[in-house]
Amino acid sequence: MNDKTDTPVAPPAVETPPAVETPPVAVAPATETPPVETPPVKPQVAAPDTPLATPAEPTPPETPPEVPPVEVAPPTDDTPPPSEPPVDRVVPDASEYVRPEGVPLEMAEFAHNNGFTQEQFDSTLTQFGSIMNANEQHKLQTMRAEGEKLVASWGKQKDYNMSLAHRALTQNDPEGKLKEVLDVSGFGNHPAVLSFFLSIGSSMKEGGFLKGSDHTPAKGATAASAMFGANHPSN
Secondary structure (H helix, E strand, O other), X not given: OOOOOOXXXXXXXXXXXXXXXXXXXXXXXXXXXXOOOOOOOXXXXXXXXXXXXXXXXXXXXXXXXXXXXXXXXXXXXXXXXXXXXXXXXXXXXXXXXXXXOOOOHHHHHHHHHOOOOHHHHHHHHXXXXXXXXXXXXXXHHHHHHHHHHHHHHOHHHHHHHHHHHHHHHHHHOOOOHHHHHHHHHXXXXXXXXXXXXXXXXXXXXXXXXXXXXXXXXXXXXXXXXXXXXXXXXXX
């Protein structure tokens, strides 16, 4: 091992190359730009005249078809005469109304107070009569149904009881005035009337006062017709 201290060695010097001289740039001398020649303008030549198109001839208008004249019929004598002016409404006084038999004066007074004409009064009575008749028929049918129900409740004694009632009426009403009233009113079918004459007939038979023989009603007859005959309204 060498005891000497190593001395650093200096690097060799670098030689700088000599500077290169740049040759001067040659500048081209300025040249003159030749003037631009403008081409001569040719004179415009007029285009030859173009002939105009011949206009089309106008189409003549269509002639409309001839319409025959309307013939007006001459006036005839069959033209109806002008209508007559309406007649004023006439409201009679109460005593001037024509009233059917049985219509009270109070109905005419009601019609007059309400401005009824005779025609309106007649129409009202007709309508009112129809309603009353319908109600009366309903009442008669109701009494007939109730009377038949009572007779049916008598069972096998039905014909015997009806015979007693009929004989009691005939004996106590020899002139037939009560029978007529019962026929007209229809009350001969009322259960109360049937029961009343049955009670009279039974009492007279027990006391020996009932005359005549047993009366057998016709088959299918109503309760009233069995008592009062075939002319009863319910038959």
